[in-house]
Structures are given as structure tokens and as C-alpha cells.
Amino acid sequence: MNDLRMGIGVHSPITALLAEEAGADVLWLGSLEMSTSRGVPDQEVLEPQEIAGIIRSVRAVTSLPIYVDADTGRGSDDLAVLATKLYEEAGADAICVEDNLFPKRNSLDDRFGGRKLLDPEAFAGRISAMVAARSSLKVVARTEALVAGHGADAAVERLHRYADAGADALFAQANRASAGQLLPVVEKIAPLRPMVLAPTVLPDTDAEAFAAYGPVTVLFANVIMRSLVAGTSRVLREVMSSRRLTSVSSELAGVERLFELTERSLVAGHGSGGGTRASDGQVSDGPSPAGQGPDAGPAAGEARGSAATASEEAAPLTEAVVDGPTDRERARALMAEAAFDYCAGGAGDESGMRRNVERLDAITLTPRVLRDVSRRSTATELFGRRLAAPVLVTPMGLQALCHPDAEVATAAAADSLGLGFTLSMFSSRPVEEVAPAAPGLWQQIYLLREREVSWSMLRRAEEAGAGAVVCTVDVPVVGRRSRDARNGFSRFDAAAPAVVRDPSFLGLLQHRRKRTPALTASDLLSELFPDPAVSWDDLASLRSRTRLPLVVKGILHPADAVRAVDAGADAIQVSTHGGRQSDRHVASADALPAVVSAVGDRVPVLFDSGVRSGAHIASLLSLGASAVLVGRPVLWGLASGGREGAAKVLAALLTELDHTMALLGAASVTEVGRPTGSGEQS
Numbered sequence: 266m267n268d269l270r271m272g273i274g275v276h277s278p279i280t281a282l283l284a285e286e287a288g289a290d291v292l293w294l295g296s297l298e299m300s301t302s303r304g305v306p307d308q309e310v311l312e313p314q315e316i317a318g319i320i321r322s323v324r325a326v327t328s329l330p331i332y333v334d335a336d337t338g339r340g341s342d343d344l345a346v347l348a349t350k351l352y353e354e355a356g357a358d359a360i361c362v363e364d365n366l367f368p369k370r371n372s373l374d375d376r377f378g379g380r381k382l383l384d385p386e387a388f389a390g391r392i393s394a395m396v397a398a399r400s401s402l403k404v405v406a407r408t409e410a411l412v413a414g415h416g417a418d419a420a421v422e423r424l425h426r427y428a429d430a431g432a433d434a435l436f437a438q439a440n441r442a443s444a445g446q447l448l449p450v451v452e453k454i455a456p457l458r459p460m461v462l463a464p465t466v467l468p469d470t471d472a473e474a475f476a477a478y479g480p481v482t483v484l485f486a487n488v489i490m491r492s493l494v495a496g497t498s499r500v501l502r503e504v505m506s507s508r509r510l511t512s513v514s515s516e517l518a519g520v521e522r523l524f525e526l527t528e529r530s531l532v533a534g535h536g537s538g539g540g541t542r543a544s545d546g547q548v549s550d551g552p553s554p555a556g557q558g559p560d561a562g563p564a565a566g567e568a569r570g571s572a573a574t575a576s577e578e579a580a581p582l583t584e585a586v587v588d589g590p591t592d593r594e595r596a597r598a599l600m601a602e603a604a605f606d607y608c609a610g611g612a613g614d615e616s617g618m619r620r621n622v623e624r625l626d627a628i629t630l631t632p633r634v635l636r637d638v639s640r641r642s643t644a645t646e647l648f649g650r651r652l653a654a655p656v657l658v659t660p661m662g663l664q665a666l667c668h669p670d671a672e673v674a675t676a677a678a679a680d681s682l683g684l685g686f687t688l689s690m691f692s693s694r695p696v697e698e699v700a701p702a703a704p705g706l707w708q709q710i711y712l713l714r715e716r717e718v719s720w721s722m723l724r725r726a727e728e729a730g731a732g733a734v735v736c737t738v739d740v741p742v743v744g745r746r747s748r749d750a751r752n753g754f755s756r757f758d759a760a761a762p763a764v765v766r767d768p769s770f771l772g773l774l775q776h777r778r779k780r781t782p783a784l785t786a787s788d789l790l791s792e793l794f795p796d797p798a799v800s801w802d803d804l805a806s807l808r809s810r811t812r813l814p815l816v817v818k819g820i821l822h823p824a825d826a827v828r829a830v831d832a833g834a835d836a837i838q839v840s841t842h843g844g845r846q847s848d849r850h851v852a853s854a855d856a857l858p859a860v861v862s863a864v865g866d867r868v869p870v871l872f873d874s875g876v877r878s879g880a881h882i883a884s885l886l887s888l889g890a891s892a893v894l895v896g897r898p899v900l901w902g903l904a905s906g907g908r909e910g911a912a913k914v915l916a917a918l919l920t921e922l923d924h925t926m927a928l929l930g931a932a933s934v935t936e937v938g939r940p941t942g943s944g945e946q947s
């Protein structure tokens with residue numbers, strides 16, 4: 266087991282939810298956080314009953330271990346014992362008491378000198394009384410000897426005494442003046458008990474450095490309150506001076522994020538009502554001094570396991586794997602609200618967008634067994650090019666909304682994993698910049714009202730070494746996207762795509778400006794796209810202009826698939842445009858089998874819309890898809906971490922595809938069988 270537990274200082278249910286989401290192992294209800302959140306100085310002003318109320322409210326939303334700060338125990342053994350009982354009853358896992366005199370002063374408050382401490386014997390007596398009063402609550406003994414200037418030896422001596430008195434964990438605190446003495450103390454006390462530390466005064470020290478000495482819970486004690494105060498005052502000043510929200514909107518979470526955060530507490534496995542509490546596996550289960558404490562209850566691994574299982578069961582598998590709260594929520598937090606909505610949103614009531622994923626989730630697969638899957642390969646070939654897996658990134662425009670590296674990052678991510686990449690006609694970066702990151706990328710185009718601009722894009726893609734051209738045919742008009750309407754979001758105004766610098770487009774703009782001098786590039790683009798008059802003749806015209814393999818994207822009807830192949834398409838991409846065009850369209854997964862039956866023996870049938878996991882990819886292969894294109898999850902990875910973030914998302918898909926194949930008894934992608942009820946698998 267790793268010897269490091271990361272704790273975050275919280276003061277309320279919402280801060281607890283944020284800390285949990287960020288990956289905290291432990292929640293620290295520290296007195297600075299709690300008292301500051303109530304607008305009072307950190308001097309033991311809050312009553313134990315009030316603190317017990319805070320513990321209860323946090324316990325209601327999380328199953329993480331809660332450590333609570335009892336300061337000096339209000340300077341009295343009786344009150345320390347009362348706090349022990351109250352906090353344990355309220356749902357805390359550990360209580361921390363310190364050898365300051367009442368009323369305590371924050372250890373970082375250097376404004377006054379002359380800090381005095383309680384006599385160590387008297388404090389040891391307080392610890393013993395608390396240990397005797399608790400049932401399973403752990404007692405953390407904290408010394409302020411370094412803060413008071415007594416030096417490292419005195420701190421170690423005190424902690425030895427507190428361990429003898431029955432403390433379950435030891436906590437040495439330092440201030441700025443004594444920061445350099447903390448590690449020598451840590452080294453000496455590590456063998457005695459698990460440690461708890463709050464190294465605010467060592468901001469450059471990696472928490473792992475403490476774990477090198479022994480089991481430790483490192484508390485980032487006041488990060489939330491300090492960032493809340495700094496961020497909120499900046500935003501409020503800006504709102505008050507500009508009297509509008511525009512300039513701060515990128516710093517505000519969307520209201521949907523608030524809904525999601527708070528609705529999480531309703532999910533099974535969260536909070537006191539949700540079943541087994543998680544254990545930190547350290548202080549709560551650490552070596553209890555012989556004969557001085559009850560058993561720690563269930564083993565850490567068991568408790569943690571059952572809490573995790575409960576919440577995993579509640580969340581759909583697909584959410585947990587790729588498009589889960591982690592990347593998507595990080596993207597949401599990092600992106601401007603309207604930009605996130607543009608990427609995340611769908612048409613109408615968004616039921617079509619959701620149905621894409623639901624219908625993929627509904628596919629079940631029947632495994633074959635005893636087929637020696639010790640050597641597996643996800644590799645495949647498409648248009649004569651080898652891919653590490655039948656996976657490509659689907660065309661998505663305006664990726665600069667997610668990250669400044671935009672398509673250069675996502676293309677490089679796909680290429681680094683041996684996967685394909687499709688560049689949107691409305692990409693933020695031009696094909697000349699993106700193609701070197703993913704040689705042989707595919708270029709997607711729309712047939713604009715002025716076809717010459719589309720042909721110009723095609724020529725440039727050919728010159729940049731594109732491996733295929735993808736013609737999207739499902740946008741006779743743009744879908745009605747309620748989020749964009751609500752946000753007043755105009756995509757071409759928000760982030761001009763690189764096509765506005767295409768020579769043919771620029772020539773047209775110049776020409777049009779003779780008549781309409783004020784015409785902007787965004788105005789012209791909105792005039793050219795979409796063209797509801799596009800017809801099969803235009804597809805034939807495109808076919809005649811290029812020798813590149815032609816993929817027709819946005820086909821759902823088998824008769825259209827046949828017609829496209831008759832017109833010279835080299836592949837069909839079944840797609841609902843990710844539910845962005847209509848909320849009434851058939852789900853892509855439901856449309857796929859008929860298209861495969863109609864043309865699958867003539868051309869590869871590709872698929873996009875709703876792919877969120879490797880299991881989805883395996884399901885689609887089993888329905889006859891030759892390759893699968895991934896959309897929004899890649900954008901969330903891009904927004905969260907640029908090229909690396911996008912690569913992480915794609916790599917996770919590949920890992921899960923490989924794993925699913927093993928479970929199905931398939932050593933290669935062609936061996937992936939048919940779903941239940943669809944006949945015999947190979």
C-alpha cells in the first residue's frame with residue numbers, strides 16, 4: 266500500500282464534494298477553514314455542537330474519511346472528551362487535538378510572539394481521556410512545539426509522550442520560522458505511529474517526500490478557502506465595475522455543474538445513507554497501540570472496495586471509462602461555459618444525443634471461451650493503411666475552443682497511438698499545420714454554396730498528403746441547438762475557423778465586399794454554409810475531382826448507402842452527427858445493421874455518434890462496422906490536457922477494447938462476435 270494519503274481542508278458539503286472529485290483520500294475539517302467560512306477568527310469560537318453539525322452535513326454527501334480539528338479541546342479535558350463523543354457520533358473518523366493553550370492561535374499567525382504550550386504531561390492526560398471516551402474514532406495528537414520555538418528535540422519528545430498516552434497518529438506542526446525543522450522531526454516520529462502533516466510552510470515540497478519516512482496523511486489544509494477568497498474577490502470586483510458578466514464568464518462554473526455536483530450526493534455509495542464508508546487505510550486502520558484502542562473494524566481494502574463498487578454500479582460503465590466526470594468535468598471547469606455547451610450540446614431536447622449512447626449501452630455480447638487469447642491484436646487496415654486499432658478521431662470543428670493547440674494536439678495524439686485522424690473543414694488550424702502531426706490524415710469537407718471554396722480545401726488537403734476525403738451530407742440546415750440559442754453563441758464569431766484564410770474564400774470575400782463593404786468573414790461563411798440544395802449530382806462532381814478514397818459521412822438509411830456507393834463512395838460513415846442535427850433521428854447504433862447489410866460487402870462501413878468506451882467499439886465491430894470514429898471524449902481530453910489529455914482518452918479506449926476482446930474470446934478485431942440474439946458468432 267502506498268504510504269501517502271492526500272487530504273484536503275474543507276468546511277462544507279460542497280467543498281467536500283469538490284475535494285472528493287479532485288481525488289482527495291481524506292477530508293480535513295480544519296479550524297481555519299471552518300471558522301473563516303463562518304466569518305470568525307480561528308480562535309476556537311465555534312462550539313463543539315456547531316462543529317458536529319458541520320461534520321453531519323459533510324458526512325451526508327461523502328463516504329470519504331473525515332478528520333476533524335478539535336484545536337485544544339477548548340482548553341479542558343472534559344470539553345475535549347465531549348468533542349470526541351460528539352464528533353464520533355456525527356460521523357467523523359479521526360479527531361485532532363493540539364498542545365496549544367486555549368484559546369488557540371493559528372500556527373501560521375506570526376503577528377504576535379511568545380506562544381506558550383500546555384505542559385506535555387497535562388496534554389498526555391487529555392489524550393488518554395479522549396482515547397478512553399471514543400469508540401472507534403482515532404485520536405491524532407498534534408504538537409506546536411516547533412511553532413512555539415522549542416526546537417525539534419522538544420517536538421519529538423512531546424510526540425513520544427503523546428504516543429505513549431494512546432494517540433493513534435502524530436502531527437508535528439511548523440510555522441515559517443521553523444519550517445526547516447519539520448523533516449528532522451518527521452524522520453524521528455515516523456517509526457512510532459502514522460503521521461498527519463499540514464506542510465503549508467513548505468509549499469515546494471512534494472508530499473511524496475514525507476511518505477519516504479513512513480505512512481503519512483498530508484493535509485492541504487487551507488487551499489480551498491484561500492482560492493475561494495482570491496478568486497471570488499477578483500470576480501466580484503470585475504462584475505461590480507463592468508456591471509455585466511461577460512468578462513468573468515470563463516471564470517464561472519456553468520449552473521449545470523452545480524446541478525451535477527449536488528445531485529451526486531443522491532447517488533448510492535455517497536454519504537452516510539449510501540452504505541459503507543471509505544477508509545483512508547492509514548490513521549483509521551493504522552497500528553493501534555496495544556490494548557489502548559478498539560479494532561479498526563473492517564479492513565481498509567474491504568471498506569474502500571465496497572464504497573467504490575457502490576458508486577461504480579450507480580454510474581454507467583461508459584461514463585466511468587472515458588466520458589466520465591473526470592475529463593468532461595475538468596473540461597467544463599476549464600472551458601468558457603458557452604464553448605463547453607457548444608461542444609457538449611445536441612439538437613432539440615438532446616434526446617437524440619443521449620439515445621446514441623443508450624442504444625450502444627444496450628448492446629450485449631455473448632463471449633466464446635477456451636480460444637487462447639494470450640496473443641491479441643487490435644490492428645486493422647483501412648484504405649491500405651495499417652491502424653493500431655479500428656479507431657479514428659471524427660471531424661470536429663473549432664477545437665481552439667477547447668485548447669490553444671487545437672487540432673494539432675488531437676491529430677498528434679491520434680497519430681502517436683497509430684490511430685487515424687479526420688480534420689474538419691471548420692478546423693481552427695489549417696491542414697498545412699495539422700498534416701505534419703498526423704501524416705495521411707483525412708480531410709472532411711462540406712459542399713458550400715460556393716463549391717469553389719470546397720474544391721480549394723480539397724486541393725490543399727491533397728497537397729498536404731491527406732489519405733482520404735470525407736464528405737459530410739447530413740447538414741442541409743444546421744440543427745436547432747437550444748444551448749447555443751440560450752447562450753447567444755455564434756460559433757464562427759467565437760472562434761474563426763482556418764477556412765476564412767483559404768485563398769478561394771479570401772478571393773470571394775474581396776469580391777463580395779465590393780458590393781457589401783462591411784461584410785465580415787463570419788458573415789460570408791454563414792452565407793455559404795450550409796447549402797440545403799446539395800444533391801447526389803454534387804457528390805458525383807466531388808467524386809470526379811479527386812482520386813482520394815471518398816467517405817460519405819452522415820448516412821442512416823440503407824438506400825442512401827447503396828446510392829452513395831453507386832456514386833463512387835469508398836466507405837460509408839453511419840452517423841447522426843452526435844445528435845447535433847435532430848433529436849428525432851434513429852440512433853446510429855440502430856441504423857448500422859441495415860447499412861452493413863446493404864453495402865457491407867462492397868465497402869467498409871464506419872460509425873460515429875455516442876462511442877464512449879472500448880466495449881462500445883467491440884459492440885460496433887460485432888455489428889459489422891469496419892472502424893469507429895470517436896468524438897466528444899477526445900475534446901474533453903484535449904481541453905483537460907492538450908495533446909496528452911487527448912492521447913489519454915484514446916489510449917483508455919484501446920486498453921478497454923483489447924480487454925473486451927479477451928473477454929469475448931477474440932484474438933483479432935475480425936473475430937469479435939455478434940451480439941446476443943443476432944445469430945451465431947464466428
Ligand SMILES: Cc1cc2nc3c(=O)[nH]c(=O)nc-3n(C[C@H](O)[C@H](O)[C@H](O)COP(=O)(O)O)c2cc1C
Nearest residue numbers: 608659660661662689737842843874875876896897
Ligand atoms: C464540437 C463539434 C464539432 C463538430 N464539427 C463537425 C464538423 O465540422 N464536420 C463534421 O462532419 N462533423 C462535425 N461534428 C460531428 C462529429 O464528426 C461526430 O459526428 C459526432 O461528434 C459524433 O458524436 P459523439 O461526439 O457523441 O461521439 C462535430 C461534433 C462536435 C461535438
